[in-house]
Amino acid sequence: MPIEIKMPALSPTMEEGKLAKWLVKEGDTVSSGDIMAEIETDKATMEFEAVDEGTIGKITIAEGTEGVKVGSVIAVLLGEDEDASAIDAAPKADAPKADAPKDEAAKDETAKVETKSAQPAPAAKAETKAPAATQEGRVIASPLAKRIAAAKGVDIEALTGTGPNGRVVKADVEAAQPGAAKAKKAAPAAQNDTAPAAPASTVEMAAETRALLDARIPHSVEKLSGMRKTIARRLTQSMQEAPHIYLTVDVRLDKLMALRADINTALEKQGVKVSVNDMLIKALGLALIEVPECNVTFAGGELIKYERADVSVAVSIPGGLITPIVQDANGKSLSAIAKASKDLAARAKDGKLKPEEYQGGTASISNMGMMGIKQFTAVINPPQATILAIGAGDKRPWVMPDGSLGVATVMTATGSFDHRAVDGADGARLMAAFRNYVENPLGMVA
Known part of the structure; x- marks a missing residue:
């Protein structure tokens, strides 16, 4: 059977x-x-x-x-x-929705023959195919096809889809040439000069969306992707259910930067390069083990305490954000963390992560320093209770250990904690432990 x-x-x-x-x-x-x-x-x-x-x-x-x-x-x-x-x-x-009107299409063809319409067959074919390329005013294309088109500079609206109902799929984009696609876009308009102009936005909208629109301002309306819906739901859940407490420290980076340079020189022959973020992941992992009160999950009637630090790392990808997990961040070497982070980030951007590689984790880290952001607060990634927001490291006036005034490379780190599970004093101890590992980085490799 x-x-x-x-x-x-x-x-x-x-x-x-x-x-x-x-x-x-x-x-x-x-x-x-x-x-x-x-x-x-x-x-x-x-x-x-x-x-x-x-x-x-x-x-x-x-x-x-x-x-x-x-x-x-x-x-x-x-x-x-x-x-x-x-x-x-x-x-x-x-059956696919596109198959339903076959009988009607056949009747239309018969009617055209009986009335001996002067319209040529190719034009008729174009009329029946046009709705397949768009749906209520928007292009039908797979998310993967859209990402590839954006990367290649291909005008996806100009492509003829070979997928179901004329959907543009990966193969269509990969076969397209960036320059040719834009020239092709004008062709459908030339086939039917008498067609009425389409409205600016014909996406079927919810009542609350229509209530927010200002028709005087040029606009477009897009349906939310599955990823964006998930992000919206989880962040709303986090802010509504978890009372956030924020704790901020300034951390000196000079010793860490010097140690990183030495480590990368030693690892050069292996083709491994440790980033500052890799070292911060390690520092957070060790701090979570030192202050286990922050390595927890609030579960209503119970508190789950973890004996290992699995650090979720925020990675920006097309259309949203994902948090691949560096498992055993406290136990891994810096080179192992560097390899894992590079692999996870690459596969996250390609959409190739397995669920167990981004679901779970015991705490998170989000680094926006490479974008020049000096300080920010992050929303807790439920069901975790701790997330660390990392700002940019820059040169600042600094009081040296001997009391003299000098210049140091300093970054600002802000921890967000679920106050149902983490007391303010425990959060402060975590931030102090994190700062100590960063400012005395030999403790991470000893």
Whole structure:
């Protein structure tokens, strides 16, 4: 009997996802463990493995399809002695929306023949295809395709999509030339000079969105991505449920910068380069172990205390923010942290993180110093109770240990703590421990 391959739940909270790409086609033979498809969740693109062996008899959900519910049949796998006729007995997947009007389209073609319309066939084809390229005034394109188009400088609105309902997919963008795409954009307008102008924004909006619009100001309206919805929900939850307390310290960086230069010289032959942020991750990990009262999660009636510091590192990616986790930050060497951070950040930007690599963690660090931000406060990443906000290091007047006035490289760090779980005095002890490790960095490598 044919085996139904269903949309998997790739994380505990996943309810739907996007079938980004099929890596097999109908007629291919697969074995257990073979990679069959790439599936996009709200945070990452993950590979989907076969758990049975057989032949792909039918693919019921085309690549590029968004909003595929967990448990939906996406393909049918045939056994050794089965052929395509066995699929007839299998449940049919919902037909794509674009297939529904086929009968109407056929009637329209018949009507055109009977009335001997003077309009040429190619123009008629363009009329029926145009709605497939846009949906209520916006381009239909996969998130991955949009990211690649932005990186390549391709005008995605000018592309003809080959995905379901004319959706622009990754292959369309990769095949496009940045210069040619913009020239192509004017072509559809020339095909139908009598078409009425489209309204500035025809996205179906919620009532509260319409209430906020000021029609006098040129604008556009975009639907929120799954990632942006998740960010909005979690940050709202954090600010509403966790009473934040903020504690700020100035930290001198001169010794840390000098030690970093020596470490990188020693690691040069290995091709490893330790960043300041890598050293700050290590310092926070050690401080959390020294002050375990801050390495906790508030769970309502209980308090979860962690014996290891897994530090979530805020990474900006197209369309949002993700926090890959450096596990065992207190126990890892600086070179190991550097390797892990580089790998996690690269895969985060490519959408290739596994759920366990960004879900969890015991505390977070967010560094905006490279953007010139001197000081800021960060929102706690629930269910964690601690996050450290790092500002830029710059030259400042500084009172030296001997009492003389000099110049030092100083950064400002602000800790945000969930006051339900962390008392102010314990938060202050964590900030003091963090400052001590940064200002005396040999303690991190001893």
